[in-house]
Amino acid sequence: MIDIGEVADRSGVPPSTLRYYEEIGLIRSLSRRGLRRQFDADVLLKLSLIALGRAGGFSLLEIAAMFGQDGRLDVPRDELHAKADELQRQMAKLRVLRDTLRHVADCKAPSHLECPTFRKLMKAASRMTKPRKLPATTAV
Amino acid sequence: MIDIGEVADRSGVPPSTLRYYEEIGLIRSLSRRGLRRQFDADVLLKLSLIALGRAGGFSLLEIAAMFGQDGRLDVPRDELHAKADELQRQMAKLRVLRDTLRHVADCKAPSHLECPTFRKLMKAASRMTKPRKLPATTAV
DNA sequence: CTACGACTTCAAGCCAACTTGAGGTCAAGC
């Protein structure tokens, strides 16, 4: 059982945010000492996961959905795998952006538009960011 | 030179967003046909980069900073490398989250808190998400 | 026993990133 203040110190998440997270049902305090919320120690793990999820571009709602409604990480396997795959795609995007930045930093072509490496990266980028329209091959 | 409508179709970015991006100086239209904005074809590349940057958690301001004020991708090398490194860290976080989700989906331990793999992942997670406080070893 | 500081509630405020709506303009097809 740890006091909200200590949770804030140990996790780096401000008390206001902890209260907010509790308000939206993302975490739960188990009791009070005086007025102060007391949290189970594993809230720290949860906050780490939340931070990772946020970093991965998931909304608090999506993250909440990863924890079952009872607070444990128990969701159908395939949903978890779907999330994991989404992360995989996300990582691929970041990789392309990272490579592009590195390339731009190092390539000395007068205009990047003339550099084949750059164009290749951009082609990859547009493949990943463009909304996939159906090819209509089998459509009506 | 392509019409805003075609840009929207080809990029998947709605006209309202294109106007917004122009308003904040992220992209530029070069002329009008009647009232309609006409864009240079390379705006499509730029939009791909913007989408990647957004996916990487950069704000529009940060992305704007990656393009020089004149629109080309020309920023000091070290800034670009710094961004690239940030992306690298970001990717590491996503990797941990991905591995955690996959693990949780597959591990059959009664409680994840008892599983050493899970605990190891969580330790990695907290290392990455915790605010690095100075160890004060060499401090005042 | 009193003062202090860190917590409490609740409502309101704020920022980014867009979207929506009202009212208007234009060019191309019929």
Add this chain to the structure above:
DNA sequence: GCTTGACCTCAAGTTGGCTTGAAGTCGTAG
């Protein structure tokens, strides 16, 4: 030459994720 539909402007609204402020409540140190 008129209608139509996709664009235009500008202001206001929306959502997500918090933060801030006012006014109040504790428990511990002095």
